[in-house]
Amino acid sequence: MENRDHIDTTLNHLFRQESGKMVAVLIKIFGTENIEMAEDVVQDALVSALETWKFRGIPDNPKAWLYRTARNKAIDIIRRKKHSKTIDFSDPQKQLLTSGYTLKTTMNNFWEEHQIQDDFLGMMYACCHPDISQENQITFILKSLCGFSTKEVAKSFLTSEDTISKRLYRTKEYFRKHKIRPEIPNKSAIVPRTEAVLSAIYLMFNEGYNSTNADQLIRKDLIGQAMLLCRSLLSVERTKLPEVYALMALMCFHAARVDSRVTTEGSLVLLSKQDRTKWDIALIQSGQDYLNRASFGDRLTMYHLEAAIAYEHCQAKYYVDTDWNKILEYYDLLLDIANDPIVFLNRSLVILELKGPKEALKVLDKLKNNKLLENYYVYHATLGEVYYRLSDPTLSKVHYEKALQLTQSKWEQQFLKDKIDSKR
Amino acid sequence: MKEFLLIIRGGHDESADQSPEEMQKHMQHWQQWMGGLAENGRLVGGQPLMNEGKTLIERGKKVMDRPLAEGKELVGGYLLIKADSLDHATNIAKDCPGFEYNCSVEIREISPM
Numbered sequence: 001m002e003n004r005d006h007i008d009t010t011l012n013h014l015f016r017q018e019s020g021k022m023v024a025v026l027i028k029i030f031g032t033e034n035i036e037m038a039e040d041v042v043q044d045a046l047v048s049a050l051e052t053w054k055f056r057g058i059p060d061n062p063k064a065w066l067y068r069t070a071r072n073k074a075i076d077i078i079r080r081k082k083h084s085k086t087i088d089f090s091d092p093q094k095q096l097l098t099s100g101y102t103l104k105t106t107m108n109n110f111w112e113e114h115q116i117q118d119d120f121l122g123m124m125y126a127c128c129h130p131d132i133s134q135e136n137q138i139t140f141i142l143k144s145l146c147g148f149s150t151k152e153v154a155k156s157f158l159t160s161e162d163t164i165s166k167r168l169y170r171t172k173e174y175f176r177k178h179k180i181r182p183e184i185p186n187k188s189a190i191v192p193r194t195e196a197v198l199s200a201i202y203l204m205f206n207e208g209y210n211s212t213n214a215d216q217l218i219r220k221d222l223i224g225q226a227m228l229l230c231r232s233l234l235s236v237e238r239t240k241l242p243e244v245y246a247l248m249a250l251m252c253f254h255a256a257r258v259d260s261r262v263t264t265e266g267s268l269v270l271l272s273k274q275d276r277t278k279w280d281i282a283l284i285q286s287g288q289d290y291l292n293r294a295s296f297g298d299r300l301t302m303y304h305l306e307a308a309i310a311y312e313h314c315q316a317k318y319y320v321d322t323d324w325n326k327i328l329e330y331y332d333l334l335l336d337i338a339n340d341p342i343v344f345l346n347r348s349l350v351i352l353e354l355k356g357p358k359e360a361l362k363v364l365d366k367l368k369n370n371k372l373l374e375n376y377y378v379y380h381a382t383l384g385e386v387y388y389r390l391s392d393p394t395l396s397k398v399h400y401e402k403a404l405q406l407t408q409s410k411w412e413q414q415f416l417k418d419k420i421d422s423k424r
Numbered sequence: 425m426k427e428f429l430l431i432i433r434g435g436h437d438e439s440a441d442q443s444p445e446e447m448q449k450h451m452q453h454w455q456q457w458m459g460g461l462a463e464n465g466r467l468v469g470g471q472p473l474m475n476e477g478k479t480l481i482e483r484g485k486k487v488m489d490r491p492l493a494e495g496k497e498l499v500g501g502y503l504l505i506k507a508d509s510l511d512h513a514t515n516i517a518k519d520c521p522g523f524e525y526n527c528s529v530e531i532r533e534i535s536p537m
Contacts, residue, residue, distance in 0.1 A: 092459070096455065098469065099458065099471055100471045102454055
């Protein structure tokens, strides 16, 4: 009998990698009005694997085993539901599922390797439909395409399972009502639609990268899944856009530093204090490769610039080697395409490095009374730092304490508390 | 457009000694042929039949434990298709993969209601 832990690990890994693809194929077969049916089949296949492998051991090709089981379960469902109205067989390709002459061959065709990736991406585009809120998009992607349990999705968002179930229900209702067809958009729509997909991927990545979530496993999972989704866009010719390479590069540069951002006690480490020998050189190298490949075409997106900035940080051997002038240039270009107060705020940190606290304060002054920033802890933490450097401990403390109130993250809270204590 | 029943007979012995690969290839031919019919909106439906069966004769009083006709005459499956005329339907039926196993195909128009 095989080691139970080994089976769990293998299955868990397989499930994260493959369940989304299986769900996508099954949704294509059953229709977007039967998403639950598709998810159930994949879930059933997983349970079968667990039960069978426990006694017979892990098969030589566990992935093929899982796919075959899901496919056979789908055949069973078609046989049972052939005459019910649940599944719409009116499409010519699906009509062939209703005859014994063609059921198996048609089913096998649905599972052709080259088609699976397209179906998976088609499902991603469907999830990122402009009418679905971004929150609901990511919830659905995590649950249906990344193999997260409802509990794990709830943990990722720091919310209740009930909330997640409601979000999932709403998205499924939307699919059902509008009969959304999962497909990769055509050439004329690919750029704006991909923008939505990238935005969801990046948000998912940040959910893992930023410290709002203390659960290490969930965070690593989110980062890994975001990168997996982005890489899958790069595996299909039609979706290999420059901005996809750029986001991939950006995520590599960030992910390379993930282990040096937190101490073993769970406190945040500023870039200036990070142990750069802990950075993942291989990931930085891949980031560089992706960034090089991002420079075809005529579009310069925020991902290009953010990746360029992240690269500058990664390639500085020590903090003092950082080329702040270059970084400032990128920030200026970034402001040109996205006049975003948060970009402006981050730029002020570069000014602080380059020109000192007085100039930084001048720049920050322009953000006064911005409602979004007023409730953003980084804004107050920045002001706290600037006032501290201007030798104004009272105002510094006011802002650090304001920042402390605004973050839920234990790491960030600890970080700010340390700041306040050290500057007393 | 009229509807026609294609009655496919025989082929059982010929298919029995096929390798799985040959069988798979044969089923792909069905897929292609019926796929074309479905694509053109000509396929209504159709199924292969099991070999076992019973037959009622003598006004339903007597039961035979087998299909009425056996061997080359055994009905192995049916297809319901749409076509313009009996000749048209016959032309369509000429591509039936059943012929690979020496089946016969009888083409009958469904009587209009």
